[in-house]
Amino acid sequence: MKDNILEMKDIFKVYPEGVIANRNVSMDVQENSIHALVGENGAGKSTLMKVLFGITPFQGGSIVYKGKEVSFSNPREAIAAGIGMVHQHLMLAPDLSVAENLILGMEPKKGKLFFDGDTAIKICREASEKFGLAVPPEKKIKDLPIGVRQRVEILKALARNAEILILDEPTAVLTPQETEVLFKTLDGLKKNGKTIIFITHKLSEVTRVADRITVMRDAKAITTRGMEGLDEDKIASLMVGRDISTKRITPPKNIGAAKLSVRNLRYTDEDGVEALKGVNLDIRAGEILGIAGVEGNGQSELAEIIAGLIEPDSGTITLDGKSLLHCTPRQVRELGIAHIPEDRMKNGVAEATTIEENLIVDRYYKKEYNTRGKLHWNFITEKSKELIAQFNILTKNSKTNVGFLSGGNIQKVVVARELSSNPEVIIASQPTRGVDIGSEELIHNLLKAARDEGKGVFLISADLDEVLKLSNRVVVFYNGQITAHFEDASTVRDVDLGPYMLGLKKEEAASGQMDS
Amino acid sequence: MDKWILKYFTLIRVMIALIIGVAVTILMIYLISEYPGESLKYFFTGPLVSKGRLFNILEMAAPMIFCGVAIALSFQADQFNLGAEGSFIIAAAVGTAFAVSTNMPAFIHIPLVLLVAGATGAAWSLIPGILKAKWKASELVSSLMMNYVALYLSLFLINSYFRDLDAGFLVSLRLPETALFTQFLPGTRMHFGIILAVIAALAAYYFLYHTTSGYEFRQTGYNKQFARFGGINIIKVIIMSQVLLGFVAGVGGVSEVMGIHGRFLWQGFPNYGWDGIIVAIIGRSHPILIIFSSLLLAYLRVGGQVLNLMGDVPAELVNVIQSLIILLITAEAFLGQWKYRITRRQAEKEEAAK
């Protein structure tokens, strides 16, 4: 048997607001292994890792690392001791370039006074190649879609050559190909004697890479054990105690006319890059249209244009015949568009305000919510409690700050708001990013219910399983264009999509008119 | 007990910050003063022993409350407009000019002067608001520059057109009786403006926490992208927050003229705009707390004056104490560990009770 490189014993952690996030949690990690950490949203996984990494103080228990008791009081100490971490919510400096972020904090070998941009870019390119994660070294972080940022973050941790690498839901926004590359990288690291702790909600990934597993539930560790004899279903029932369906949902019965039509849409971003090069598509009543594609190929821009957040160069967008061009975000919402944004922390919530306040941002001005400008707080509280119950948001009460919720529960706040606005068309970007399998099923069922009521659903997801499970029709985005179109998603396998997503193949007809 | 501490934690922390501030003061007075016992008495009980000084505190707090509330309204929308000073003074000047050149019964004159001053302050403060909304010019810089423009414009207006030539000082003409606040407590300078300041704070509280516009302010303040995403017109919020700031500061400015001096008598910055920033920070941009932080600062100031007058310690001591208290109150981590231990004990107790 291998030695334990890390032993966390009886970790007790309570947040200043009084939430016990870890209740005497113990977990041991073997040297030179890949260790999965799983559990429902709010189970305390991120917290346990933050305790280890020195981000947040803990009140009880001990950490033994390489045979010595340690307690890091900040991440710098943890990094110095050979621990690296990729956070669930990314923590890159938005105004710096990818290369600058990558070398941040790594002391330059020669005592140089000035920042050496070329060397930084070279280091970045090399790392990018070595670990198989493509990133644009010169671009600023704030201009990148979240999936690319995630890659940068992983690369940054990998480049630091850590002994133990902690990855908090690294695959939530990666495509299957990227995930596969990442897993190969992790296997490689393991061969070189490194240890990886890996948080995920995707159980197929656990069975694919993990040697050992810790399951958390309700702030406690249920078990830490080897993977022998465990399959996805067994892990799921350890986590939630019931079975979860992973089948494709039944296809829609009544597909109507086009609700949302996009024609010849072009958009050039601030850096002069053509993000959309003449996109045409229709979303029909009663269907779920899936968009497959590596992040950063124009999907996010398309969603933001529809939502009224950015203006296209040219083209038209209509919803039930009415033009959405030049509409403010509120006008777009009034016309019946709901939008689950890809980056929940940037657009989806204001962390420092309460769940209630976050739930009403698209509706506070409506009749039921105020009388001549005076907000009806009692009514708002009541409504919020209903949504908290319906969407299974784990919190002590509706006046808790959103920032104090776990990642998956923040996502549920966003989804609850957007799906409860009675929209005509739902733009769902990564709708289940970071939510646990139980809640994922709930969100999927709600999207299906919206579909069956005759709404149009526009699903953008890096998770191909999700796209194929929900959509009846799939298009593939590559480099600002639609490169493939599958009318019947039920016959499509993810390997069919791959070549189009990577730009290796292109259907000539796809970029033209699609339906009709 | 633990539960109680947690509930009132912020208050307790402020109290402890105060106690430390006071302890340092005592220490400093002992070091500086020849007769520390006396000096201490002057400083701490000085402001409270006579009716006059007691009301001095209230009177001094009024403009601080006005400016603090004004600043809080912009802070809450994440605007760092430092223009309270400028709006304060230009509104006082224009309000004075208007008051001395019009003639009507008090029940119209007073509200009209307040309104004219408020509108002047608002219009003044609109300029950095528009610069920000249209060209993303930092409101911090532009409002700061505008303060100087406001000062010199005000002095020019008063000194060249409304100067009282008989006064022997550079002051404006006296406001007509119909435009003055009555001083309602004989022997003090208690005036309606003090009550108005408290009303302004209460109104601002109601606005921020109970109205849709206040909600827009706060969401925009916490995360602009989120507010925009949700459909809030953030340009409107940016402009409105600066307009409100100017209005409240402007009313505060003319209230000083109408309640205390009866004329415009400044020849430099009265510095209430800066005090406003201090009390807004101590009061964490919460209008109700700002009433108390203003009273506290006014108390310390009066204490400093008494000490300066009667004892042998310079009034600047107050600035030192003031800074120390601000530091302690704004340092999030101060006493954080202590709170943490109590939270934990409490959480465990609740666990056990389940």
Ligand SMILES: Nc1ncnc2c1ncn2[C@@H]1O[C@H](COP(=O)(O)OP(=O)(O)OP(=O)(O)O)[C@@H](O)[C@H]1O
């Ligand atoms: N900064 C914080 N302040 C207060 N409470 C917090 C904070 N962060 C997390 N919590 C609470 O601690 C509990 C555990 O949160 P944690 O983030 O560890 O969950 P998680 O297992 O990572 O969940 P997820 O899968 O959703 O990311 C939750 O109840 C959460 O509300």
Ligand SMILES: [Mg+2]
């Ligand atoms: Mg988490």
